[in-house]
Amino acid sequence: MPKMGFTLGSNSGFNGMHIESTSFRLARRYPRIVAFTLIEMLVVIGVIAIFIGTIGLSIGGGNKGVAMQNAQGTLLSSLSGARAKAALYQTTAAIFVNASPDGSGFMHELRIAILVDHDNNPTTPSVWVAKGDVIAFSDGIYLVPPASAFPPTIITYESPTVSDWTKAHSTAYDSSEVELYAADGTTRIDSMKYNRLIRLTERGTTSDAGSLILAPARVVPGATGLGLVFDEVQALRGARVSVYGVATLVEGLESFSN
Known part of the structure; x- marks a missing residue:
C-alpha cells in the first residue's frame, strides 16, 4: 500500500491566514489617532506656560537678575493663559494687576478674568469674572x-531723578x-481694586497693544499702606504686545524707549 505524505511547505492558504491574523492584531494594537481641536491645544499650552512660570518663581532665589528673568517669564505665561481663556470661553479675557x-x-x-454677562440683561453691564489663582512675580519685582x-x-x-x-x-x-x-457674577473675589492691562479677544487679538514693564522696587511705608520706590531704571525687563496679541520680550531702558 503506497505511503501518503503531507508537507506544509509554502502553503498559500496558511500564509494568508497568518498575514490576516497579524494585520488584525496590528489594527487592535494601533487605534486610530484623534487630533486635538485648536481650543484644546490653546488651553494645554496656557496651562503648561503657567506651570513653567510657577516653577520659575520657586527658583528665583536672591539673585535679582534671575528674579527679573523669572518675572518676565511669569508675564509671558499670563498672556498665554489669558489667550487660552478667551478661546475656551469664546469671550474677551484680560490680565489685571492688583492696584490696592x-x-x-x-x-x-x-489675575486673569473673562467678561461675562451674568444676568442676560442687555441693560446691565457685563462683569469681569476671575479665572484661576493669583499669579505673583518674583520677590522684589x-x-x-x-x-x-x-x-x-x-x-x-x-x-537718580524722575526724568x-x-x-x-x-x-x-x-x-x-x-x-x-x-463665578456667580455678583460676589467679589476680594476687597482689592484692580487695574486692567491687556484684553484679548477669542481670536487672540487686542486693542491694548503696548508695553508692560517690570522693575525691582523698594517697599516703603506709603500714604495708605504700601509704597514703592523704583530706583533701578537700567534693570528693566518686560514685553511688547502687538495688536495680534503676540508678545516680544525686551530688556533694558533703550528697548522700551525706541
Whole structure:
C-alpha cells in the first residue's frame, strides 16, 4: 500500500491566514489617532506656560537678575493663559494687576478674568469674572505703572531723578479701578481694586497693544499702606504686545524707549 505524505511547505492558504491574523492584531494594537481641536491645544499650552512660570518663581532665589528673568517669564505665561481663556470661553479675557496699596500684592500680583454677562440683561453691564489663582512675580519685582496712575506718596521714581523714568512706564495699562467677581457674577473675589492691562479677544487679538514693564522696587511705608520706590531704571525687563496679541520680550531702558 503506497505511503501518503503531507508537507506544509509554502502553503498559500496558511500564509494568508497568518498575514490576516497579524494585520488584525496590528489594527487592535494601533487605534486610530484623534487630533486635538485648536481650543484644546490653546488651553494645554496656557496651562503648561503657567506651570513653567510657577516653577520659575520657586527658583528665583536672591539673585535679582534671575528674579527679573523669572518675572518676565511669569508675564509671558499670563498672556498665554489669558489667550487660552478667551478661546475656551469664546469671550474677551484680560490680565489685571492688583492696584490696592493697602495690600502686599500691590503691583506684584496678577489675575486673569473673562467678561461675562451674568444676568442676560442687555441693560446691565457685563462683569469681569476671575479665572484661576493669583499669579505673583518674583520677590522684589513689580509692574511699573504709568506715572499718572498713582501719586508720589504711593509710588516714587528715582535713579537718580524722575526724568530717567520718562519713557519707563507700562503703556498697555488702564488705570480705571475694576472689581473682579466669582463665578456667580455678583460676589467679589476680594476687597482689592484692580487695574486692567491687556484684553484679548477669542481670536487672540487686542486693542491694548503696548508695553508692560517690570522693575525691582523698594517697599516703603506709603500714604495708605504700601509704597514703592523704583530706583533701578537700567534693570528693566518686560514685553511688547502687538495688536495680534503676540508678545516680544525686551530688556533694558533703550528697548522700551525706541
